[in-house]
Amino acid sequence: MAIGHGIPSSLLDKLREVAKQFFVLPAEEKRKYSRAANEVEEYGQDRVVSEKQILDWSHRLCLKVFPEDQRRLNFWPENPSDFKDILHEYVVKLKGVMDILFKAMEKALNLVEGSFSSQFGDNSLIKARFNFYPPCSRPDMVLGVKAHSDRSGTTVLLQDDEVGGLQIFKDDKWINVPVIPHALVVNLGDQMQIMSNGIFKSPLHRVLTNTDKLRISVATFNTPKPDKEIGPLGQLIDEKRPRLYINVKNFAAFNYECFQKGKVALEEAKI
């Protein structure tokens, strides 16, 4: 949980506000931003891959924000009119926070500066995902997001300022993540677990639904460029800590392949 990250509270409030304004628009209006069936970006629900699948109780708007020239601006909401500017301002500031995070993680493990960030490449891929969880009459039956670990390198999450629901799995228990309105939740993803040779963990987490309140969150994922091969840093491999993972390119595709076979990517990447 990061406070003192330097992003003004007023900007975080505005981001949540425009997200809410978009989400409460009529379905017709939101459908303009719907993704194509084979895409994961833009507006929609879980991708349906099987008839037996239980869908998450959420809608999502997923937008590529960096590299800037890869933005698909026609999918960035026109309504509310300040959505685009506020998202841009937020992600520019957040990128700065992400760069500081790399330095802090490198320092924590006594690594040469740039060890992690160079594996991401000069123009790493950053996506913002707006999660909207409508009130749910049967919170005992369905989750807002099923248990998962993030496929990213690093994730920074802006939670709802009032409504909790996020839990992480630690010591065999689900633990509530507290709601601190202007804090950012830093969550490391699978690729950081691999790069750190298992020292940093990519935790399992999930989101509960609730009966009477809408919840909003904005998750921003920083991912190495797909053509970059990532793997455990040489500086973190020695006799006491042998290499735990193979090198992987395009982890998103690797993950999807594993998922199709009913396997877990982090397990498949183990030596």
Ligand SMILES: O=C(O)CCC(=O)C(=O)O
């Ligand atoms: O809504 C949240 O608090 C978490 C969402 C999440 O885990 C995700 O988008 O990967």
Ligand SMILES: [Fe+2]
């Ligand atoms: Fe997540």
